[in-house]
Amino acid sequence: xxxxxxxxxxxxxxxxxxxxxxxxxxxxxxxxxxxxxxxxxxxxxxxxxxxxxxxxxxxxxxxxxxxxxxxxxxxxxxxxxxxxxxxxxxxxxxxxxxxxxxxxxxxxxxxxxxxxxxxxxxxxxxxxxxxxxxxxxxxxxxxxxxxxxxxxxxxxxxxxxxxxxxxxxxxxxxxxxxxxxxxxxxxxxxxxxxxxxxxxxxxxxxxxxxxxxxxxxxxxxxxxxxxxxxxxxxxxxxxxxxxxxxxxxxxxxxxxxxxxxxxxxxxxxxxxxxxxxxxxxx
Amino acid sequence: xxxxxxxxxxxxxxxxxxxxxxxxxxxxxxxxxxxxxxxxxxxxxxxxxxxxxxxxxxxxxxxxxxxxxxxxxxxxxxxxxxxxxxxxxxxxxxxxxxxxxxxxxxxxxxxxxxxxxxxxxxxxxxxxxxxxxxxxxxxxxxxxxxxxxxxxxxxxxxxxxxxxxxxxxxxxxxxxxxxxxxxxxxxxxxxxxxxxxxxxxxxxxxxxxxxxxxxxxxxxxxxxxxxxxxxxxxxxxxxxxxxxxxxxxxxxxxxxxxxxxxxxxxxxxxxxxxxxxxxxxxxxxxxxxxxxxxxxxxxxxxxxxxxxxxxxxxxxxxxxxxxxxxxxxxxxxxxxxxxxxxxxxxxxxxxxxxxxxxx
Numbered sequence: 001x002x003x004x005x006x007x008x009x010x011x012x013x014x015x016x017x018x019x020x021x022x023x024x025x026x027x028x029x030x031x032x033x034x035x036x037x038x039x040x041x042x043x044x045x046x047x048x049x050x051x052x053x054x055x056x057x058x059x060x061x062x063x064x065x066x067x068x069x070x071x072x073x074x075x076x077x078x079x080x081x082x083x084x085x086x087x088x089x090x091x092x093x094x095x096x097x098x099x100x101x102x103x104x105x106x107x108x109x110x111x112x113x114x115x116x117x118x119x120x121x122x123x124x125x126x127x128x129x130x131x132x133x134x135x136x137x138x139x140x141x142x143x144x145x146x147x148x149x150x151x152x153x154x155x156x157x158x159x160x161x162x163x164x165x166x167x168x169x170x171x172x173x174x175x176x177x178x179x180x181x182x183x184x185x186x187x188x189x190x191x192x193x194x195x196x197x198x199x200x201x202x203x204x205x206x207x208x209x210x211x212x213x214x215x216x217x218x219x220x221x222x223x224x225x226x227x228x229x230x231x232x233x234x235x236x237x238x239x240x241x242x243x244x245x246x247x248x249x250x251x252x253x254x255x256x257x258x259x260x261x262x263x264x265x266x267x268x269x270x271x272x273x274x275x276x277x278x279x280x281x282x
Numbered sequence: 283x284x285x286x287x288x289x290x291x292x293x294x295x296x297x298x299x300x301x302x303x304x305x306x307x308x309x310x311x312x313x314x315x316x317x318x319x320x321x322x323x324x325x326x327x328x329x330x331x332x333x334x335x336x337x338x339x340x341x342x343x344x345x346x347x348x349x350x351x352x353x354x355x356x357x358x359x360x361x362x363x364x365x366x367x368x369x370x371x372x373x374x375x376x377x378x379x380x381x382x383x384x385x386x387x388x389x390x391x392x393x394x395x396x397x398x399x400x401x402x403x404x405x406x407x408x409x410x411x412x413x414x415x416x417x418x419x420x421x422x423x424x425x426x427x428x429x430x431x432x433x434x435x436x437x438x439x440x441x442x443x444x445x446x447x448x449x450x451x452x453x454x455x456x457x458x459x460x461x462x463x464x465x466x467x468x469x470x471x472x473x474x475x476x477x478x479x480x481x482x483x484x485x486x487x488x489x490x491x492x493x494x495x496x497x498x499x500x501x502x503x504x505x506x507x508x509x510x511x512x513x514x515x516x517x518x519x520x521x522x523x524x525x526x527x528x529x530x531x532x533x534x535x536x537x538x539x540x541x542x543x544x545x546x547x548x549x550x551x552x553x554x555x556x557x558x559x560x561x562x563x564x565x566x567x568x569x570x571x572x573x574x575x576x577x578x579x580x581x582x583x584x585x586x587x588x589x590x591x592x593x594x595x596x597x598x599x600x601x602x603x604x605x606x607x608x609x610x611x612x613x614x615x616x617x618x619x620x621x622x623x624x625x626x627x628x629x630x631x632x633x634x635x636x637x638x639x640x641x
Binding site for chain 2: 177
């Protein structure tokens with residue numbers, strides 16, 4: 001009986017593994033084939049041979065470099081402003097104004113229902129005023145981008161805050177003498193670090209891929225420059241597109257790695273646990 | 283941990299309203315230095331609200347909170363110097379046990395070496411020195427609450443507040459930790475307010491028990507007094523089990539099923555009333571196969587509770603609970619005809635309308 005049961009279990013396990021690998025392979029093909037095609041195209045010379053000329057030429061376009069730098073700055077500013085705005089607000093609403101949570105959620109999710117082009121029409125007069133009275137720097141786009149990323153980041157942060165008992169933890173910290181700033185910085189933030197990283201990932205990905213708002217407000221970010229360059233030199237444009245994808249991929253891997261690193265285990269504890277563990281394995 | 287003496291705590295006519303609901307209705311309570319007072323009551327009676335007002339986690343709509351002679355009513359929690367253990371597990375998940383305990387000391391700008399030393403001392407006090415490097419998710423519920431207790435004590439607070447700290451634990455751990463809390467409280471000598479809905483817990487641990495209902499203190503006194511001389515019918519029914527037996531008040535006593543019992547409230551007006559009689563004041567006198575009478579009935583059930591058993595007797599028009607040693611109860615299996623005896627302890631009287639007095 002036991003042998004038969006073990007055999008059934010093993011068959012199930014093998015089937016599950018096969019299903020996993022097939023699914024993974026299908027997803028990989030779906031994502032990698034277009035990227036592979038782009039790599040192939042951006043490394044193909046006119047005579048059909050392989051060349052890195054288009055990749056080397058990226059640096060011959062100073063507008064592209066400026067656009068990449070601007071997009072990265074925008075991603076950083078948007079992420080920071082979004083976190084500074086959202087995290088304390090969401091924590092405060094949970095602690096002190098739970099009745100407002102639905103309203104805050106509605107406001108944060110509202111940009112999802114507004115098409116980017118409509119957002120541009122609304123923002124246009126604001127940016128004209130800002131351009132003449134404050135600054136016409138591309139970095140002012142971050143204001144629009146904060147609105148754009150709100151729904152996605154709200155969801156990510158809400159999930160993180162929902163996973164901990166914010167009220168009890170903050171009351172415990174307060175009773176131990178912590179100021180509100182200490183509660184936020186030393187208790188809440190470390191316990192929702194994964195949610196913060198997820199929100200940041202989403203924010204970075206959205207900003208790096210944004211085209212409509214920047215183009216219609218006449219700013220040249222990475223995506224806008226890619227389109228312009230694509231009209232002038234398709235090979236370089238595709239090379240930049242692949243490079244930006246690779247860059248985003250590396251960035252996401254780094255952030256995910258930071259977010260998922262194993263919890264610290266103290267040397268003393270490791271030593272204490274090693275004995276019984278080793279004994280139980282012998 | 284150094285020995286220290288507690289301070290006096292006074293809650294003066296505290297009022298707290300949530301919209302139209304009055305959670306605390308002029309609560310006044312004085313806790314002597316080093317005393318442990320347990321507030322006991324059903325859900326929504328205001329006991330946790332009282333504790334939260336003392337902690338500064340909520341603002342009072344009226345009244346004062348005085349700790350060690352100082353009015354702290356307007357002070358935020360972080361400046362009240364109170365230690366608190368919560369009902370929910372409240373250890374900071376990203377810190378190991380000793381870091382949790384040291385957190386309050388860090389907030390008080392105690393140096394790194396000193397705070398680690400004091401954190402480990404506090405953990406030793408609760409018997410958990412060995413789990414100093416464990417995270418909350420590596421500890422049992424009982425261990426987490428003990429670490430929370432160590433964390434609350436490490437800051438050397440003037441007052442210790444315990445908000446149903448044992449309610450999430452299983453019965454055995456709860457009883458053990460309850461005794462441990464009392465031991466530590468006596469050792470440290472800290473003034474303590476303990477909030478619970480578990481009467482056994484309150485009676486076992488406290489110097490005085492306060493029974494609350496609808497935002498008011500119904501009775502405050504030593505556990506034995508609250509149990510044996512409940513001040514109101516609510517206290518009698520909430521603390522321990524009570525038989526409600528119809529009777530007639532006459533001449534300063536109540537006649538219940540042919541037995542005259544003295545009254546807790548001697549000045550009560552004559553007339554029909556309900557007498558509240560404890561199960562341990564009821565005994566099964568003998569087999570009474572041939573007898574008839576108002577106190578003769580048949581055993582319905584026998585509930586085994588360990589050293590004692592609770593016997594339910596059907597008297598025809600009502601049922602009565604009797605509590606006795608299990609060895610005695612075993613003589614009366616279900617269906618046995620028995621005669622009840624009522625011990626002549628003073629009993630409380632309850633009437634539908636407010637109890638009228640003879641004066």
